[in-house]
Amino acid sequence: MALDLFVVLIYAAGMLVLGYYGMRRAKTHEDYLVAGRNLGPSLYMGTMAATVLGGASTVGTVRLGYVHGISGFWLCAALGAGIIALNLFLAKPLLKLKIFTVTQVLEKRYNPMARQASAVIMLAYALMIAVTSILAIGTVLQVLFGLPFWISVLLGGGVVVVYSTIGGMWSLTLTDIVQFVIKTVGLMFILLPICLYRVGGWAELVAKLPASSFSFTAIGWDTIITYFMIYFFGILIGQDIWQRVFTARDEKVAKYAGTFAGFYCILYGLACALIGMAAHVLIPDLDNVNNAFAAIVKVSLPDGIRGLVIAAALAAMMSTASAGLLAASTVLTEDLLPRLRGGMQSSLALNRLFTLLTGIAVLGIALLVSDVISALTLAYNLLVGGMLIPLMGAIFWKRATTSGAITSMILGFVTALVFMFKDGLDANTPIYYSLAVGLVSFVVVSVLSRKPEAAVVRAV
Template identity: 40%
Template structure:
């Protein structure tokens, strides 16, 4: 990469660091640190929601799937978009009425403190693993572009995200997300997509030269598509990183509209990245590692200046999700484990300090895991398998089934988590079965124990 493109990417990193410093001056209370004061308008909310759901796995992973399976690769991110649309249409009202900061806090109010603790632990693992995928993606891009060692690349990329997230919390994340949303929209839809199709010979060449299977929406296989539904559609509905963005909206109307629009945007993004991957089949027919297809295609087709912009857009997608999920992890740990069980009487200033410390520790852990795992889709599958299999049923029944009882919620999460983890260990992390086992176990335990051990308390609204 030439000096101009390198300069653009490094300038972008410098802007993010500066924004982190500015954001630190606004995050004076724990609510401002975690939720940006619950005061975002529609455009800022839409940008933040789209930025957090479309990360490194969405960009690099979908390009890889497009290269391998054609247009069918869109199902991965389309299921994410579907989950977000369902959340926006049906869940915004109940979530807002619960008046909570985290999904675990809701479960604690609906069931009991033990349920809050266990669900916080499970959700923290999920959000941390999603952050890990973004650090892996950052490392992949920096490694391919600058030629740095992959481990060093992960340390640098993850370190920048960690820096601005620690300083300003959700205020820094919000400001950087708006920048990132604009850059990734321009970079993907207006630069990378048209140039990729053009370099492949145009739309007619793409249609004529690619085998028919690459235009088959089912080429990925219905079993894999169903797995994406279980993992990402159901998982997004109960993801703390997504809920935390909902709490930043100024009104329920803004949250509902922004969430639905972000879901629709995700589907368009899925189509665009899949077509980019398909163009690479013609331009780079013998690529070594399909996971690097987006980065290598960028280096192959983009002129100076444009290359730096597109790579900054990919880094934008990665960093926005990394910062959002990292903040979600620290919020769960601080709000649902440390504060109620260890620092019940801590003041606002102390809780902000604790939140920053937890962000630092979890960010360091995410970087370590990224260096260890080094495969985006593997890390993401683990995260969503645990979330969908263990948390989805108690949350949905907690909202919409009045008979759901305290002990049923607690034991449902415990048993289904064990079922999912055991299933993944026995059948492998690519198997769909452990998720279905977990959902089935969760549903059976919830229904059975809700009748055998009915509630002794009602849902508490503050």
């Protein structure tokens, strides 16, 4: 594996070099957080797609393909559909607001208290998004190179923390576009064709797998609906994704490049599901299905080429990890910290410091969690259950009040936690009950309380 390790080390060094160039371009607070709001179509499309397709999308979808067949692609399909809807319908008004965080919309519509309450939920979500991909990085390095898991997490995650800290969004943009190219070539044009060749071609894949593996609904309609409830709506309100929208030069860039990124996500999901199906044929008795991706890479690819595909997988994971890390740091410095500093706004140096501290926290959490899809589900359950209703109410319902919004956030968040603890992270009940409780409490409290003092955000 020496040649593979060399290729991966070259890739990691390249990410750090790009991080350095990003640091040189990040000269202001706005440069650091949203790349100066000046990305063109190519950079915007690449960074948008790279942000969404991370550890859970790659390792998780291969696992779903291994277990359920082609229907495993629905996780990425829900993410891709969310990206398309966001860029077609919300990007234009969001760009006009010139804001940095999702929670600033709630402050404009309600009051600063609503912003602080929602910031806590958004922080939990963004942290878990970063943790999910750091976990995936650790899993891949552990299986392929035989490293202890904690060393794998610290090495792979450490690279993400360093380049994210020094250059912020410019570093993320430069690394994302390279990561987008690497994972497209490595996974869709190298790993997938080789896996199909190893199986014996498409005809052999069809012959060796049950017919249900080729059904787009085999994973179950309840799971498909839940994926859309969690991931589609999560994309529409996630800080990591909105922060990418804020980088677009104008609404046309967001509309067309963002839509292309969404369709790319769907195709990527199909490719990863097919890789998982090939893995089921080549390695039918895998002890841990969470290791399906790493196992198929180890079994099917020659030295050197294996290293390139490992780099492609790490590219997918690092892009999402860095997005979650910067999103969490931005929420801290823009929404929560000013409250403790008497309203003083953050500086470039402060942004860097808190990105570093947030990165250290993410690495610590990653050492305590084990399942990438469960971690992703936890993040999106908390986000959608706690914030979807108040945020949509802020945009579309004039009668909504601050007390209704805060009540909905708290009860939705707590309900999601209770049912995840009661029924497990893979259950559908957390998202359904949290949305139901959040909606009822939002409407009832808003109707019973006085009219909001703040004006409706008509731009959204």
